[in-house]
Amino acid sequence: MSVALESVLRYEEVSGPEEADATGGVRPSEGDSGLVSRAQSGDFRAFEELVRRYRNDVYALAYHFVRNREEAWDVSQEVFIKAHRSLGRFRGDSSFKTWVLRITANQCKDFLKKRRLDTVSYNDALEAEHAASPILGPEHAVEAKELGEAITTALGQLPFKHRTAFVLREFEGLTYDEMARVMGCNLGTVMSRLHHARKKLQHSLQRMGFAGG
Numbered sequence: 574m575s576v577a578l579e580s581v582l583r584y585e586e587v588s589g590p591e592e593a594d595a596t597g598g599v600r601p602s603e604g605d606s607g608l609v610s611r612a613q614s615g616d617f618r619a620f621e622e623l624v625r626r627y628r629n630d631v632y633a634l635a636y637h638f639v640r641n642r643e644e645a646w647d648v649s650q651e652v653f654i655k656a657h658r659s660l661g662r663f664r665g666d667s668s669f670k671t672w673v674l675r676i677t678a679n680q681c682k683d684f685l686k687k688r689r690l691d692t693v694s695y696n697d698a699l700e701a702e703h704a705a706s707p708i709l710g711p712e713h714a715v716e717a718k719e720l721g722e723a724i725t726t727a728l729g730q731l732p733f734k735h736r737t738a739f740v741l742r743e744f745e746g747l748t749y750d751e752m753a754r755v756m757g758c759n760l761g762t763v764m765s766r767l768h769h770a771r772k773k774l775q776h777s778l779q780r781m782g783f784a785g786g
Contacts, residue, residue, distance in 0.1 A: 723781045
């Protein structure tokens, strides 16, 4: 089971979804609900397609927390193993993506707790996101790198629940409703956590000299 999932997770260049055939292949237009239903009936090919569709989302969220590529892959694999084992209890109250991201958030929380990772190292993914354009001079490039490091440091100082809210909204682009389902709380709590996350980040950046008063 884990070997099969690892193979799917690490297969970077996926060709187009397979056409349906007599053996029950995946149709390009088949929705998540159909795939989930088939996977719940024991069709592992259907579950593999779900993994292919959402492995990048799971990996990205994991990486924002563990800050290590190999460990993020390990977390991702554990997430999909747990998802497969729990698939029979999935009732479709939320989308499969939301459900699997909630598993990811919980897995990251357990990962950080076990290893006591209260701080994070420099996030090269964030560096790339804030990297200066090639047309900018070296002074701007240095400023962009320093800002990326400051944001990463500030994020690492947030409580897990506030960091989760910020990452899901600002990096993953989830709606408030999706965030509530991922974090297992109501919309008011989501908005409160996001507000506190932004406020704490702003104060941290101000103390480091990267934001106005």
